[in-house]
Amino acid sequence: MFGMTNVPFGVWIDESGTIVRPAEVGFAPRPEPVAGSGAPRPAAANVDPRSAELIKTITSTTGDRTRYMTAVRDWVANGGRSSYVLAPDEVVRRSRPQPPEAALAAAEFELGQHLHRAGHPLDAVPHFKRAHELDPENWSYPRQALSLVDPEVGQNYGYDVLDEVARIGPTTFYPPLEM
Amino acid sequence: MLLESLDLTPEELRRSTGWEIKPEGACKDDRCVPLPGVETRADGTIDVRAFADRMGMPVAGDETHGLWALGPQAGASVLQSAQVSEIVLPDFAGNAFDVASLRGRKVLLLAWASW
Missing domain, CATH: 1.25.40 (Serine Threonine Protein Phosphatase 5, Tetratricopeptide repeat)
Structure with missing residues (x-):
């Protein structure tokens, strides 16, 4: 749907039903487990070294995980004036190719x-x-x-x-x- | 969209795909795609494979179960317009939820998983 290729992926739809950002990776910051709380350790800490390295590479593209939430908050506050809102042509251009x-x-x-x-x-x-x-x-x-x-x-x-x-x-x- | 037959009447095709067969071709919203060579047969059905071929929609089949799936139109990109098409999804109680019911509010549609 919408060209989502993984999770988490988000799409922004404005009040008129227009997509203002196409499907893209939509991470939210993950809170660090509190020491001694019994919270599960991150999955990467429980796997073999090769897989851990691969997971590290995979997640390296996500960068700063606060970015998406910051952008969502800006859109909520500023609506169509948000710098994160894209024009319809740009939304279509950025959507995934469908050969x-x-x-x-x-x-x-x-x-x-x-x-x-x-x-x-x-x-x-x-x-x-x-x-x-x-x-x-x-x-x-x-x-x-x-x-x-x-x-x-x-x-x-x-x-x-x-x-x-x-x-x-x-x-x-x-x-x-x-x- | 799943199909149990590749021979559908125009009405069955419209219900399944949203495309209405008119003299000018297959029409949906304000778009019409000419369908040369795709005609309603004497028995009132249309060859879905011929229709799909003209529309750029692939057909996947499972002969064992007598099922076919009509894929989305191939094209330059997934979105042909920034306007949201109809989206109806089941809610936690299994009831149909129409995303259009949220018009007038901003919507963040987030695909997420718990693993």
Whole structure:
């Protein structure tokens, strides 16, 4: 939807129903866990060194995680006068390209989701795989597919997401903000 | 959008895709796309593959389950306009929520996950 390729992604829609910022990475600052509070440690601290390095690379493109929230607050306060608001032509220009492969990937993924929900998880797998092959930089496909894995069935999608991120390009995971 | 048949009447096609078949072509909002070679057959149906081909919409199929999915129109970008199209999503209670009901207010549509 709107060209979102991962989470968190945000879209701004003004009072008239006009998109004033297209889909883009929308992180909010994550509070540091208080020592001794029992709060979970960040995921990167619990993985092997190779994966930790990859996660570090992936998240390096997100930069200062207060930026998006600062921009949202500015828009709320200043509306159309906010410097973060984009003209309609610029919104369209910045939205994600949709070549035939990406359009077909969306159709394949919809089939996969339907089959999974209809109780045919194994029949959904080829469609999930095909969606990822066709549109490899849309990380919402493999992430959503993996979230649907039923441990009882034990199917896999033939790849590990972190391996795929390394193969396709870590900076595609969270495209840098243009703001 | 999911389809159980690739032979649809114009009305079924309109309900499924929002595109209405008119003499000038397939029309939605203020746009019409000419459809040379795509005609309503004697039995009142339209060949969805021919329609999709003309519209630049891919078709994915699952023969085992007799299901097809019509993808979005391929093009230069996901957004063809900055105006929001109709978005209706299920809320936590499973009820349909129309984003248009928020007109008059700013909307931050945030896709998020808990993992």
